[in-house]
Amino acid sequence: MRSKKIRNMEEFAAVSGISRPTVSKYFHDPDSVRATTREKIEAALETYEYRPNIYAMNQNRKLTKNIGIVVPYLADPFFAEIARNIEERCIAAGFRPTLYSSHGDPSLETEILDGLRSLKPAGVLLAPLGRASDRSAVEKFCRDVPTVLFDSNIEGLGAAFIGSDNFSFVSQTVEYLTRTGEPPAFFEMKTPANPNANKRRIAYLHMMERLGFEPHVVSIPGEGWAFEEIGKRGALEILKQRALPTDAVLCSNDRLAIGFLSACYELGIRVGREPDCSLRVASNDDHPFSKFTCPSLTTAAHDYDGVSNRSVETLFELVESGGKFRSRTETLFPARLILRASA
Structure with a gap:
């Protein structure tokens, strides 16, 4: 029969006989603690079925691992494909991406950006609506949060733009x-x-x-x-x-x-x-x-891989540089003609 459910890390540390700082260190990086300690923690995890609230842990850091990804219309397979590529690269780098769609609605785009602030993201990859966007809202967000624009450019906003030529x-x-x-x-x-x-x-x-x-x-x-x-x-x-x-x-x-x-x-x-x-x-x-x-x-x-890779790389460079570049950069990828039966 299983023991009572553990509600937080302090309770888990007490029942496992491991100090709270060591338990926290394990959850951030299991290889950072000694093998014997790791085995003891993992045995306690099986006994008590405890899993930490990674989101809450993340929010307590000065720099979170959260990455926001915002696209205009996720039902469009073009944006679904490029968002999938970006998500995979963020996850592989140890970040936690959250994907949003503004559904072509400028007021929803602004609402998403306002909500993203509460996540305290390390950075955001934004494909804005463009002409329909509330420029002042996007501009304010880009000042507050390290942001790289991709696919759709709004001149002068964000630390960088990555897109197609x-x-x-x-x-x-x-x-x-x-x-x-x-x-x-x-x-x-x-x-x-x-x-x-x-x-x-x-x-x-x-x-x-x-x-x-x-x-x-x-x-x-x-x-x-x-x-x-x-x-x-x-x-x-x-x-x-x-x-x-x-x-x-x-x-x-x-x-x-x-x-x-x-x-x-x-x-x-x-x-x-x-x-x-x-x-x-x-x-x-x-x-x-x-x-x-x-x-x-x-x-x-489109060069899907090129745009996706460079967008993520640029955002990571922006985060590592403290959230700002000396000047705004733009990177454009050329197209490749594909001949099929229609022409």
């Missing part, structure tokens, strides 16, 4: 499409949820001018994060009206492209590089689902 994405897709067929139109939302979309449109206009082609930007109504639905609805209208000025389309992101491909299927329009296809579709991101669309999506790929 949007010009690299678009320059590769535009160059490929113009070299292999008609120059593409650019398919986007009128009110993009992510500031990267604006940078991609600007890159498209620049590349078309550089290559000597007339640009065609097709902006569809819609806002928020339901990109597939918005893309399909907008594409159905454009395609039914035969309003596309070219037989090649470059979508701002893969999720819009997935909606575009769905509209093409519904209307019986064949997409791809084969002679019986009437439309080519390419995009940007290499979304985790892009290889499974029909046809599979030609896209410019």
Whole structure:
């Protein structure tokens, strides 16, 4: 029969016959105590089924091991993938990450940042909403808590920004499409949820001018994060009206492209590089689902590992430097063109 439940470390130290400081030292690092002491503590753990409140222990440290990770929309597999990579790297380094999603809501993003302060985090990795964010709230948080921004940049905020080079994405897709067929139109939302979309449109206009082609930007109504639905609805209208000025389309992101491909299927329009296809579709991101669309999506790929690794490394450097860098740094990773059946 088991003994009574132990409520705290002081009670456990008393029943195990080990001093409170030694017990605490064991829970921070079992190898830091002598083997005989470790065996005695572990035998007592089996007897009393005691497990310390690691969260409370963490909060009592001057510098906790807590890491906050905030993304705009965790239901998006892109953010789920990059957050998974970041979490694994934090855990491997001995930190305790906590993941939050603002669900595209600026007021929730601000609420999350306010709540993170109570965790006394060693640092925070923040992918902000960007244009929709409450800049003053994010700015104040970054002053109070060591923060590295990733994926979505807000100029001047945070100690550093790690992300992808949007010009690299678009320059590769535009160059490929113009070299292999008609120059593409650019398919986007009128009110993009992510500031990267604006940078991609600007890159498209620049590349078309550089290559000597007339640009065609097709902006569809819609806002928020339901990109597939918005893309399909907008594409159905454009395609039914035969309003596309070219037989090649470059979508701002893969999720819009997935909606575009769905509209093409519904209307019986064949997409791809084969002679019986009437439309080519390419995009940007290499979304985790892009290889499974029909046809599979030609896209410019994020360096998921590069962004994840560098984001975590930069945050650790920031923590070790006392929470501040001499100046704000930005690191951009180039894209990699992946050719598939859609273009």
